[in-house]
Amino acid sequence: xxxxxxxxxxxxxxxxxxxxxxxxxxxxxxxxxxxxxxxxxxxxxxxxxxxxxxxxxxxxxxxxxxxxxxxxxxxxxxxxxxxxxxxxxxxxxxxxxxxxxxxxxxxxxxxxxxxxxxxxxxxxxxxxxxxxxxxxxxxxxxxxxxxxxxxxxxxxxxxxxxxxxxxxxxxxxxxxxxxxxxxxxxxxxxxxxxxxxxxxxxxxxxxxxxxxxxxxxxxxxxxxxxxxxxxx
Amino acid sequence: xxxxxxxxxxxxxxxxxxxxxxxxxxxxxxxxxxxxxxxxxxxxxxxxxxxxxxxxxxxxxxxxxxxxxxxxxxxxxxxxxxxxxxxxxxxxxxxxxxxxxxxxxxxxxxxxxxxxxxxxxxxxxxxxxxxxxxxxxxxxxxxxxxxxxxxxxxxxxxxxxxxxxxxxxxxxxxxxxxxxxxxxxxxxxxxxxxxxxxxxxxxxxxxxxxxxxxxxxxxxxxxxxxxxxxxxxxxxxxxxxxxxxxxxxxx
Numbered sequence: 001x002x003x004x005x006x007x008x009x010x011x012x013x014x015x016x017x018x019x020x021x022x023x024x025x026x027x028x029x030x031x032x033x034x035x036x037x038x039x040x041x042x043x044x045x046x047x048x049x050x051x052x053x054x055x056x057x058x059x060x061x062x063x064x065x066x067x068x069x070x071x072x073x074x075x076x077x078x079x080x081x082x083x084x085x086x087x088x089x090x091x092x093x094x095x096x097x098x099x100x101x102x103x104x105x106x107x108x109x110x111x112x113x114x115x116x117x118x119x120x121x122x123x124x125x126x127x128x129x130x131x132x133x134x135x136x137x138x139x140x141x142x143x144x145x146x147x148x149x150x151x152x153x154x155x156x157x158x159x160x161x162x163x164x165x166x167x168x169x170x171x172x173x174x175x176x177x178x179x180x181x182x183x184x185x186x187x188x189x190x191x192x193x194x195x196x197x198x199x200x201x202x203x204x205x206x207x208x209x210x211x212x213x214x215x216x217x218x219x220x221x222x223x224x225x226x227x228x229x230x231x232x
Numbered sequence: 233x234x235x236x237x238x239x240x241x242x243x244x245x246x247x248x249x250x251x252x253x254x255x256x257x258x259x260x261x262x263x264x265x266x267x268x269x270x271x272x273x274x275x276x277x278x279x280x281x282x283x284x285x286x287x288x289x290x291x292x293x294x295x296x297x298x299x300x301x302x303x304x305x306x307x308x309x310x311x312x313x314x315x316x317x318x319x320x321x322x323x324x325x326x327x328x329x330x331x332x333x334x335x336x337x338x339x340x341x342x343x344x345x346x347x348x349x350x351x352x353x354x355x356x357x358x359x360x361x362x363x364x365x366x367x368x369x370x371x372x373x374x375x376x377x378x379x380x381x382x383x384x385x386x387x388x389x390x391x392x393x394x395x396x397x398x399x400x401x402x403x404x405x406x407x408x409x410x411x412x413x414x415x416x417x418x419x420x421x422x423x424x425x426x427x428x429x430x431x432x433x434x435x436x437x438x439x440x441x442x443x444x445x446x447x448x449x450x451x452x453x454x455x456x457x458x459x460x461x462x463x464x465x466x467x468x469x470x471x472x473x474x475x476x477x478x479x480x481x482x483x
Contacts, residue, residue, distance in 0.1 A: 013441075126425075
């Protein structure tokens, strides 16, 4: 019997080089963070801590740490890419500084354009990818023109090109965000300044999506009040 | 002479979450023993009873084709029969979902079929993201039934969705392939290059060589395949369920 088995020992016959190292699929995620002057003090400190907690939580998840491709863009004095797309295993949470107005429109356009160009890079490298996510966090309302941003964002959301969430804190103008995104059900108000809880939710959503299939419905407690379902 | 063997093995993610293996495979020789139909089905993780869906789809489609394919059929008639087999499989799944008081989505599963008939006529059918590769008479490897890819990595198609069945791929394979390997996406992820679509020869060769060993017996070889698919080395590459089904055609 043992002689027979020795004829078919695939564990030995399949050499290590036979198993290919294909790149992990990526899930592009953009955090669009309001760093206008009104965020100074407690809000920006809490937001920074929350972003740090997100990086840590994603690092703790085996799949999310290599699949979530995270970029951080701030909008205040200017629209600035604080962290270009990278997995959390190869990047650090950026430092946030407050300054200036709220150029939200420009930030949305930048996020959508960067996502498109990142997708081109994936295709060139033969890397498959998940539907991109955008999280927009603000305590105010846009001070720039949002017409182009709104039309690009709505067509991306409706064309299922992006999964969008708008999160308002304190005196944020939620109606304006609902209008820009055309997706009132994807805009909600955060309880107080509980960014940590928010980013735990973001992290668990991303961990779920990195092992999901398109059309799966994720059912998650949203960090404001009730249960929240959406399709990935 | 046709030989085949295969195994479906649970992935570590399903062991951890206490779920069953969602992959299934099945094959049957026709009465003439010169023809074979083989299939692999991958139950979708989000479906609550995916293991029932994949097992039922596999068994049903193979039995249907053995009963309904006639050797005198033209290529076109065979392709129509393949599509018909998927529609009937969909109907059977619908019926089962009703019996179990489930939604048909609860049985969501992908389905790939390979069919070999005398005179080296070979056909493929595809709904979803399983894959089949072949080694031709010149020992050239190629992907003969490709994954249906959408834009997103986690996009796939189910035999439980009638639109996906109608948009499925049913076709004749151009070059005769004496060796075929069918697999679920768990295996595909580390045995076929995602950038060039080329199968890893080093990976498939030992499984094909087994057919030519004088002591080949499908039971013994399947057991060895099962051990390999359960090994730590494979589990390091994928936490998904894993199916590999191999066929040799020697006329």
